[in-house]
Amino acid sequence: MAKMKTMDGNTAAAYVSYAFTDVAAIYPITPSSPMAEVTDEWAAQGKKNLFGQTVKVMEMQSEAGASGAVHGSLQAGALTTTYTASQGLLLMIPNMYKMAGELLPAVFQVSARALAASSLSIFGDHQDVMAARQTGFALLAEGSVQEVMDLSAVAHLSAISGRIPFVNFFDGFRTSHEVQKVEVMEYDALEKLLDKEAVAEFRARSLNPDQPVIRGTAQNPDIYFQTREAVNSYYEKLPAVVENYMNEISKITGRKYGLFNYYGAPDAEKVIIAMGSATETIQTTVEYLNAKGEKVGLLVVHLYRPFSAKHFLSAMPKTVKKIAVLDRTKEPGAFGEPLYLDVRSVYYTQAEHPLIVGGRYGLGSKDLTPSEVLAVFANLDLAEPKNNFTVGIVDDVTATSLAVTEELDTTPKGTKSCKFWGLGSDGTVGANKSAIKIIGDYTDMYAQGYFSYDSKKSGGITVSHLRFGHEQIRAPYLINYADFVAVHNQSYVNKYDVLAGLKKNGTFLLNCRWNAEELEANLPAAMKKYIAKNNINFYTIDAVKIAEEIGLGGRINMIMQSAFFKLADIIPVADAVKYLKEAVDHSYGLKGQSVLNMNYAAIDQGVDAIVKINVPDSWAEAVDTEVAAIGSADNFAKNILEPMNRMEGDKLPVSAFQKHADGTFPSGTSTFEKRGIAINVPEWQIDNCIQCNQCAFVCPHASIRPVLATAEEVAAAPAGFTTKPAIGAKDLQFRIAVSALDCAGCGNCVQVCPAKEKAIVMKPLSTQMEQVPLWNYAIDTVTVKPNPMNKKTVKGVQFEQPLLEFSGACAGCGETPYAKLVTQLFGDRMMIANATGCTSIWGASAPSMPYTKNCKGHGPSWANSLFEDNAEYGLGMFLGVKQSRERVENMVQEALALPVSSELKAAMEEWLANANEGEGSRERAEKLEALLAVEKAGQPLLEEIAANSRFFVKRSHWIFGGDGWAYDIGYGGLDHVLASGEDVNVLVFDTEVYSNTGGQSSKSTPTAAIAKFAASGKKTKKKDLGMMAMSYGYVYVAQIAMGADKNQTLKAIAEAEAYPGPSLIIAYSPCINHGLKSGMGNSQLETKKAVECGYWAMYRFNPALKEKGENPFVLDSKEPTADFHEFLMGEVRYASLKKQYPETAEALFAKTKSDAMERLGNYKRLAGKE
Secondary structure (H helix, E strand, O other): OOOEEEEEHHHHHHHHHHHHOOEEEEOOOOOOHHHHHHHHHHHHOOOOOOOOOOOEEEEOOOHHHHHHHHHHHHHOOOOEEEEEOHHHHHHOHHHHHHHHHOOOOOEEEEEEOOOOOOOOOOOOOOHHHHOOOOOOOEEEEOOOHHHHHHHHHHHHHHHHHHOOOEEEEEEOOOOOOOEEEEEOOOHHHHHHHOOHHHHHHHHHOOOOOOOOOOOOOOOOOOOHHHHHHOOHHHHHHHHHHHHHHHHHHHHHHOOOOOOEEEEEOOOOOEEEEEOOOHHHHHHHHHHHHHHOOOOEEEEEEOEEEOOOHHHHHHHOOOOOOEEEEEEOOOOOOOOOOHHHHHHHHHHHOOOOOOEEEEEEEOHHHOOOOHHHHHHHHHHHHOOOOOOOEEEOOOOOOOOOEOOOOOOOOOOOOOOEEEEEEEEOOOOHHHHHHHHHHHHHHHOOOEEEEEEEEOOOOOOOEEEEEEEEEOOOOOOOOOOOOEEEEEEOOHHHHHOOOOOOOEEEEEEEEEEOOOOHHHHHHHOOHHHHHHHHHOOOEEEEEOHHHHHHHHOOOOOOHHHHHHHHHHHHOOOOHHHHHHHHHHHHHHHHHHHOHHHHHHHHHHHHHHHHOOEEOOOOHHHHHOOOOOOOOOOOOOHHHHHHHHHHHOOOHHHOOHHHHHHHOOOOOOOOHHHHOOOOOOOEEEEEOHHHOOOOOHHHHHOOOOOEEEEEEOHHHHHOOOOOOOOEEOOOOOOOEEEEEEOOOOOOOOOHHHHHOOOOOOOEEEEEHHHHOOHHHHHHHHHHOOOOOOOOOOOOOHHHHOOOOOOEOOOOOOOOOOOHHHHHHHHHHHHHHEEEEEOOOHHHHOOOEOOEOOEOOOOOOOOOEEEOOOOOOHHHHHHHHHHHHHHHHHHHHHHHHHHOOOOOOHHHHHHHHHHHHOOOOOOOHHHHHHHHHHHHHHHOOOOHHHHHHHHOHHHOOOOEEEEEEEHHHHHHHOHHHHHHHHHOOOOOEEEEEEOOEEOOOOOEEOOOOOOOOOEEOEOOOOOOOOOOHHHHHHOOOOOEEEEEOOOOOHHHHHHHHHHHHHOOOOEEEEEEOOOHHHOEOOOHHHHHHHHHHHHHOOOOOOEEEOOHHHHOOOOOEEEOOOOOOOOHHHHHHOEHHHHHHHHHOHHHHHHHHHHHHHHHHHHHHHHHHHHOOO
16 A cells, blocks of 8 residues: 655655765755755664665755755766755756766756746746756656655656756745645665666766766867767657656556646647646646536646657647647746747647647746636637736736636535634644644545745744645645634734635634623624624634743644644544644654643643634624724835735736836835734833833834933823933933834843833733824824934934834844844945845845835835845945945035135035045035035036935945855855955844754854754854954954843944944844744843853954054953853753754764854954963
């Protein structure tokens, strides 16, 4: 009997590829990283490939480096695989040409993904593989998790036998992350298919000094062309090789595979051609239409390169009259997309050929639905079908889109469809994955799970789409018609149409703190009506209360999951409880027994805590007692942000983005969101407050701020606007304002409060709603005052407006407080080049832009290029501005000879003398601009100078990025930019892992830390980026740690910006990937502990001091006093090593400490303290 297992597409691909792989050279990228991660985990656990070895996994510094390592490993005779996507695949293209040209059997497992054009998308389509189709790699496509399991082996086997490298691809997210119950290929069966003779020949061809040969020669025009043509026979033979292995796989599985698979009526007149996950949707729609008597079909493309016209024509019904080719890519300016053009080319030489049209669908993981497939067939019914069409969007600008006129649900009867609305980091997605595996692995039912997210970090919205049934589930699209809906955050009932598509007599479970009376008051009328009119079975549960009592904080996942199993009645509750607890053991076993016990209690209590709500008849006629607030007057917020935040972005037409065609978005849009996601938020205790402003200093989301108000403003304020006399600001009143709806609820403000009795306490969000109008008054009505204090002090800087606010960063984020501080110091004149990563995702995820403007309209400009080139991008910005400012300087110098007023002349001279001084630059610029406005008329030179006034202010150039960028993929560029000597500032947010892609090891990761690609603890020490930069002698370098010393952080940032040359600041940034046992509400405290035990050192290296004859290096850290080992044990990334690999843990911990002390010793020597 076939072995069935529940897994996602990435795991299926990794499982098969592991069998055929000697070496895997990788680099993390979404959504492909899990393939490499699970490969590394299996290798750490001793799993053997077909050759009796564990796979050798090597993480490289970039995808370009990974492809180079793949190339070299293949030349050394090792079967080598990599896992990549998107821009990562594009970085490999030069080496792909080499591998194909040298006939090397590489296999690239690719979860195909969109490419960054005017914006970044981490989601799936075929743009990346289509950009590599010219390299000479064979391209093999799969459309489901089962196909990935079955056909990945074909790629490896064919590459070995046919000597052509393969890209084996499937849709990113939709297939890579979709969980399905699949039949697993056994390694014994795969070994029987392996061409061992071909493997032996490959290894024999490897480079070997015993039998030396030369490869990679330089060739002249006389022979280069011929050598390119010499490979033709290998490509001609490859379709037969692939077909042979497909036939072998078909014998094993019973599932028929071909280079092209046809489904539908044998005499079909209308056929759709496609590849990837959409083929399952099209197939079920074809079955529906043929059952109604139509003659339609689907041709699925598996082997896209080499494209075999013979096999294509053999598979296509001879009766076909009209063909629609669907491409999941876009080639602007082309006659059509690639697959469409290939199909037209096939028919060019045929005596008779059908009408062929092409269209685009599904870019950026936009699902193709059965209703949209109907629209494609309806288009073919037209006398003149639309060509170059789009489906799935409304294109009201160039009129390419097909109208969807009929709703169709092709889900098999008896399938249960369930939706779960969760909050990022509440554990909903993880628990639902457990549910899928429980039902898939312990019953005879099929199971499918897919998880959609917004672009925020933890704290964003997640919607889990789960289907269960006794028939195979072929529905690779989101659930539109649900039997069960669970909402895990009560604030969602007023933000989203969570019940849309819930079937009549369906079940609705709401996690809330409301009793029956409060439900009556808080549920919107539309929801009440829907519940009553559709006879919805309505239940509530206070999972937050249970989690808090147990000690789980906001982790409500297991409570909600056990409640789901009780209500869904899919398997016996007792069995579900047992299996859930086993899943807890697997998921949290390394986090300690106390965590396990808390989750066991959550499961037990969730079953019994459900409350059935008796729905009053009056709900059928419910009407909201208050008129809903009118949306924002801001056009962008009203027309784009608000629909997107209601999860209705799919409905926005192309015209909505006409003004944003180049990817430009307005800054400051995050202020319109008001997410209200926190369970508890700060409440100011006025009598205890000492006005230190430290709470505002550390706030990751700028949702707590000091306010200075006049007596008149206080008198005119809404009730509750309490204040006290401001210390150090004469005649002004002081208040700490809290934005309850923007707070993420971390509690760092409470932890840092130094008052004897805390001046900040956390209270339930529902008790703080009266603070909303008070915040609005403080921000919108209270005037901005001149800073009464020195802004380069901890207290004084918080009277400067933060120009980074309400980002999508995780609660307790260690990165945003640094970035926010920089904007408070220099934000009105900042230009930021931001590397791709966490800082770009919380910094600019549509539609929420947290970088904002001050009352004068000034603020940071922000842009993201790519991951690998951010330093160069930022330097390019600097050079462009420098050239323009020098042009203005030349004009001003020339203008000094004009007959102008003495005031204007003095202003021009002052501006020229201080053109490159940041301090006072804004004031000098405004003075010059005002005088020019008076005197420029009739003076062409002055008019031109005035027209270039945007260059008057000395820009503050910043390059932001994480350690994955700075230490690894972007290091070469960063090194070059620092070496350039130009006046740019680099801020590295050092989380010691690749945070955004899920916690992979970087060269910043210290010894012993468990991270992805370091599953058994990292064996090598942390790279000392600062020391490397100091070696130039003219780069300002600092290491800072806000939680340990706010003054040092502030001083280093101010010195770095003032230094007239390159600067590098490395900021220690606690991250959820560290697994702080004390929680992210103590992220600042964790930073303090890191410094106190010697794990992290603070210093400043200022080359300007050398000119004064002083030591440029200042060690700001004190001698370590805290326990190093205790610090390590406070973070799961270290503590889990002791549980998982106790035999090596202590030695690695000792090395971690030794490495840290060695670094500290080096710093002491530089400081002259040794």
